[in-house]
Amino acid sequence: MSDAILRAENLTKCFGGLTAVNTVSLELHVGQVHAVIGPNGAGKSTLTNLLSGDLSPTLGTIYYVDETHGRHNLAGMKSDRIARLGIGRSYQKTNIFLPFSVFENCRIAAQSRQQRAWRIFRGAAGYADVNAVAQRSLQAAGLGDRGDMPAEALSHGEQRQLEIAMCLATQPRVLLLDEPLAGMGAEESQRIIELIRQLTPAHAIMLIEHDMDAVFAVAHRLTVMVNGEVIESGTPTEIRASLKVQQAYLGDAHGGFHG
Amino acid sequence: MNPKRAWSLPVVLLACLSMLAMFPLVGETFYIQLLTKVMIMAIFAMSLDLLVGYTGLVSLGHAAFYGLAGYVLARVAPQYDSANLWTTLPLALGACAAFALLTGLLVLRTSGVYFIMVTLAFAQMLFFVFHDTPIGGGSDGIYIYARPLAKIGDTTLLNLQDRRIFYWFVLCLMAVVYLFLKRVLNSNFGRALIGIKINEHRLRALGFPTFRYKLASYTLSGALAGLAGYLAAAQFGFVNPEILGWHSSGSVLMMVILGGMGTLHGSILGAFAFILLQEALSNQAWFGDAAAHWQLAMGLFIIIVALLLPRGLMGVSSLFSARAKQESGIE
Amino acid sequence: MDPAFFFIQLLNGLQYGLLLFLVACGLTLIFGILGIINLAHGSFYMIGAYIAWSLASMTGNLALAILLGIPLTVLLGMLLERLLYRHLYARDHLYQVLMTYGLILVFEELRSMVWGDDVHGVAVPAMLSGSIPLTENLSYPVYRLAISGVCLLLAGGLYWLIQKTRLGMMIRAGSTNREMVQALGININLLYTLIFSLGVALAAFAGMIAAPVSSVYPNMGAQVVIICFVVVVIGGIGSVWGALIAAILIGLTDTFGKVLVPEYAGISTYLLMALVLLWRPEGLFKRI
Numbered sequence: 001m002s003d004a005i006l007r008a009e010n011l012t013k014c015f016g017g018l019t020a021v022n023t024v025s026l027e028l029h030v031g032q033v034h035a036v037i038g039p040n041g042a043g044k045s046t047l048t049n050l051l052s053g054d055l056s057p058t059l060g061t062i063y064y065v066d067e068t069h070g071r072h073n074l075a076g077m078k079s080d081r082i083a084r085l086g087i088g089r090s091y092q093k094t095n096i097f098l099p100f101s102v103f104e105n106c107r108i109a110a111q112s113r114q115q116r117a118w119r120i121f122r123g124a125a126g127y128a129d130v131n132a133v134a135q136r137s138l139q140a141a142g143l144g145d146r147g148d149m150p151a152e153a154l155s156h157g158e159q160r161q162l163e164i165a166m167c168l169a170t171q172p173r174v175l176l177l178d179e180p181l182a183g184m185g186a187e188e189s190q191r192i193i194e195l196i197r198q199l200t201p202a203h204a205i206m207l208i209e210h211d212m213d214a215v216f217a218v219a220h221r222l223t224v225m226v227n228g229e230v231i232e233s234g235t236p237t238e239i240r241a242s243l244k245v246q247q248a249y250l251g252d253a254h255g256g257f258h259g
Numbered sequence: 260m261n262p263k264r265a266w267s268l269p270v271v272l273l274a275c276l277s278m279l280a281m282f283p284l285v286g287e288t289f290y291i292q293l294l295t296k297v298m299i300m301a302i303f304a305m306s307l308d309l310l311v312g313y314t315g316l317v318s319l320g321h322a323a324f325y326g327l328a329g330y331v332l333a334r335v336a337p338q339y340d341s342a343n344l345w346t347t348l349p350l351a352l353g354a355c356a357a358f359a360l361l362t363g364l365l366v367l368r369t370s371g372v373y374f375i376m377v378t379l380a381f382a383q384m385l386f387f388v389f390h391d392t393p394i395g396g397g398s399d400g401i402y403i404y405a406r407p408l409a410k411i412g413d414t415t416l417l418n419l420q421d422r423r424i425f426y427w428f429v430l431c432l433m434a435v436v437y438l439f440l441k442r443v444l445n446s447n448f449g450r451a452l453i454g455i456k457i458n459e460h461r462l463r464a465l466g467f468p469t470f471r472y473k474l475a476s477y478t479l480s481g482a483l484a485g486l487a488g489y490l491a492a493a494q495f496g497f498v499n500p501e502i503l504g505w506h507s508s509g510s511v512l513m514m515v516i517l518g519g520m521g522t523l524h525g526s527i528l529g530a531f532a533f534i535l536l537q538e539a540l541s542n543q544a545w546f547g548d549a550a551a552h553w554q555l556a557m558g559l560f561i562i563i564v565a566l567l568l569p570r571g572l573m574g575v576s577s578l579f580s581a582r583a584k585q586e587s588g589i590e
Numbered sequence: 591m592d593p594a595f596f597f598i599q600l601l602n603g604l605q606y607g608l609l610l611f612l613v614a615c616g617l618t619l620i621f622g623i624l625g626i627i628n629l630a631h632g633s634f635y636m637i638g639a640y641i642a643w644s645l646a647s648m649t650g651n652l653a654l655a656i657l658l659g660i661p662l663t664v665l666l667g668m669l670l671e672r673l674l675y676r677h678l679y680a681r682d683h684l685y686q687v688l689m690t691y692g693l694i695l696v697f698e699e700l701r702s703m704v705w706g707d708d709v710h711g712v713a714v715p716a717m718l719s720g721s722i723p724l725t726e727n728l729s730y731p732v733y734r735l736a737i738s739g740v741c742l743l744l745a746g747g748l749y750w751l752i753q754k755t756r757l758g759m760m761i762r763a764g765s766t767n768r769e770m771v772q773a774l775g776i777n778i779n780l781l782y783t784l785i786f787s788l789g790v791a792l793a794a795f796a797g798m799i800a801a802p803v804s805s806v807y808p809n810m811g812a813q814v815v816i817i818c819f820v821v822v823v824i825g826g827i828g829s830v831w832g833a834l835i836a837a838i839l840i841g842l843t844d845t846f847g848k849v850l851v852p853e854y855a856g857i858s859t860y861l862l863m864a865l866v867l868l869w870r871p872e873g874l875f876k877r878i
């Protein structure tokens with residue numbers, strides 16, 4: 001197994017008296033999907049926010065190894081710097097540019113890698129490399145033919161796809177996917193699961209999801225969070241068998257997992 | 260987009276430009292001066308539209324740059340001789356850009372309502388600088404007895420003392436500013452600004468250092484407002500602290516909204532509409548004694564626009580059409 | 591500077607700061623709870639001052655004028671809220687700024703038409719017209735102390751109202767969850783009207799009691815509201831303590847500035863704000 005590209009150690013986040021994330025450690029490796037599951041309010045989204053830089057941790061470190069730039073501690077870094085280092089994130093609540101066209105959403109995401117802000121007289125639409133990345137990302141997310149539509153005209157499921165396409169267009173090494181399947185139908189979910197499978201070899205993926213079928217279909221490793229803490233971490237088989245997880249997460253007589 | 264509408268805007272703009280260009284050949288002095296004033300305001304409004312309509316930063320202190328440029332000209336201009344355009348204009352623009360950069364570093368640390376308040380406050384600070392300290396001429400202001408001339412050595416390239424030449428000079432500048440901003444807003448930089456207005460949080464999460472973009476927009480916007488301020492001071496030959504005041508900042512904001520923000524031609528339209536309305540309301544021949552209290556009518560007009568016409572004059576048709584209402588998103 | 595003179599300026603600074611605080615309270619109430627940035631807040635200060643002057647001229651008694659004037663301003667507040675401000679609640683700040691800017695123009699012009707453009711003085715009420723001797727040469731006007739006292743009393747009253755009463759609870763709830771409060775059967779429209787009128791009344795009252803010391807003149811409103819904005823920026827939106835400390839800080843800076851460096855006193859407040867922006871952009875006190 002390759003060395004971890006991202007390693008969070010003892011991450012803690014307190015909001016006044018409330019500890020949303022308590023001493024959480026986890027590793028992400030290229031070629032692996034690491035799923036984080038747990039009931040609502042377990043601190044999964046806060047954890048994602050800590051890794052993406054939307055929030056800064058109260059305690060703990062986040063080590064990131066980047067081939068070109070070496071090792072960084074991301075804790076406390078601004079979100080735009082973290083994104084530029086190669087960590088992309090999709091949002092649980094669709095967070096796109098509604099007035100822009102679908103293509104423009106991806107194009108501006110791709111522009112983040114080649115900002116060329118000083119070229120104030122050159123039209124943004126004229127950069128072939130940026131346009132190519134945008135189109136490829138749209139294609140991968142299944143929106144290749146939707147480019148000209150205004151983003152607000154997309155269905156909910158398609159907007160979630162755009163959410164992921166934008167993340168891809170920034171050409172990240174690490175993908176933090178926050179409930180990408182939320183509100184999607186069966187067929188759309190299948191498409192996204194397939195996409196995640198395709199992306200796995202070249203990326204390190206952290207997946208937060210409630211859809212257990214999807215999780216078990218793609219995850220190499222699972223971490224279970226309850227009340228801000230990690231109660232169990234291991235392979236899917238280990239987690240399935242863990243009594244601790246069944247009691248804490250589900251707490252019902254049916255056994256098995258449901259989303 | 261409706262193909263018929265796709266070409267009609269440039270055509271309309273060109274037609275207006277032609278009419279404006281021909282006006283001094285037939286128009287009266289008073290109206291030439293009025294239109295010059297309007298076009299200067301149009302430049303002022305476009306500079307604010309860059310900030311408000313495209314970057315989403317509502318500044319209530321934009322008159323600070325407008326006034327600063329005027330005061331710079333007033334201070335460096337020789338007592339009774341013409342200043343040189345080529346040296347004083349860059350100086351004024353540079354001063355505005357520097358002031359915008361320095362204050363931008365501070366005000367851009369805030370957002371939303373705070374931003375509105377601190378921009379207003381900094382403009383007020385500059386007001387007091389020119390009102391109280393020895394730099395300004397106090398509340399009486401400073402006179403500029405001779406208009407700047409575009410000279411090289413002893414030859415005068417542009418005799419800006421001639422009001423028609425000054426008119427055409429301003430007209431050209433207005434067109435240049437429009438084309439310049441249109442080009443810039445179409446670039447990577449411009450698209451990023453628009454992205455900031457729509458969803459700054461996401462743009463940052465994608466990897467854009469949005470603070471730098473906002474600072475650049477603020478600086479450019481300040482410099483362009485300075486251009487307008489310089490021309491205004493050159494036209495009137497007089498500066499006083501009032502031109503930096505909140506009245507001035509509020510008026511230009513109104514112009515941007517009135518014409519429809521986020522479309523540069525809207526700012527030009529808004530400037531025309533606002534100044535012409537002001538002239539009409541204060542016209543004694545039409546309104547007699549009531550003309551002295553034109554600000555009352557203007558205030559009521561502004562209130563009505565704010566409450567009923569969020570898209571400015573462009574949105575008038577949507578008041579009457581339910582379908583258009585739906586399209587424009589007004590409930 | 592000799593100690594007595596210093597002490598006098600200290601008291602003046604405190605008094606000015608406390609007046610600012612009163613006006614800023616109204617501003618913060620309207621912004622914090624109703625979500626409206628009210629540029630016209632200074633106009634209410636001005637209207638209060640002019641009402642006090644005109645009623646005092648008619649009745650010869652400032653206290654009576656204030657007693658009659660307050661209900662008038664409350665009425666004005668209710669009218670404005672129902673007719674105009676109500677439409678701004680969910681709107682972008684840009685349109686609130688625009689509408690209230692238009693309102694300033696309207697108020698200034700109406701003031702000009704009704705009361706004219708001259709500067710007027712208002713007599714201090716006889717009961718408070720004395721002075722407290724400090725040294726054999728210097729004494730301090732009782733009225734100024736009274737202003738400070740009244741401001742502190744009102745501030746305490748507001749605190750009690752908001753923190754300790756049922757109405758205050760509704761106010762605090764209404765600011766965080768409008769629908770929930772409505773669902774509880776509380777008439778949110780009436781609540782908002784009351785809160786707005788309270789804000790207006792605070793500004794107007796401040797103008798009334800300030801009238802004897804600062805005179806009554808055109809444009810007095812605009813100057814006050816901009817300084818109040820600075821109070822809010824320095825103190826932090828939503829923090830009453832912050833507003834108090836910021837207001838007193840500004841009051842002292844401005845007062846001592848006028849005495850020590852009169853040409854730069856005007857900008858001292860804004861330099862203070864610039865310093866705070868550099869050091870703590872969110873204000874000295876975060877939201878409590």
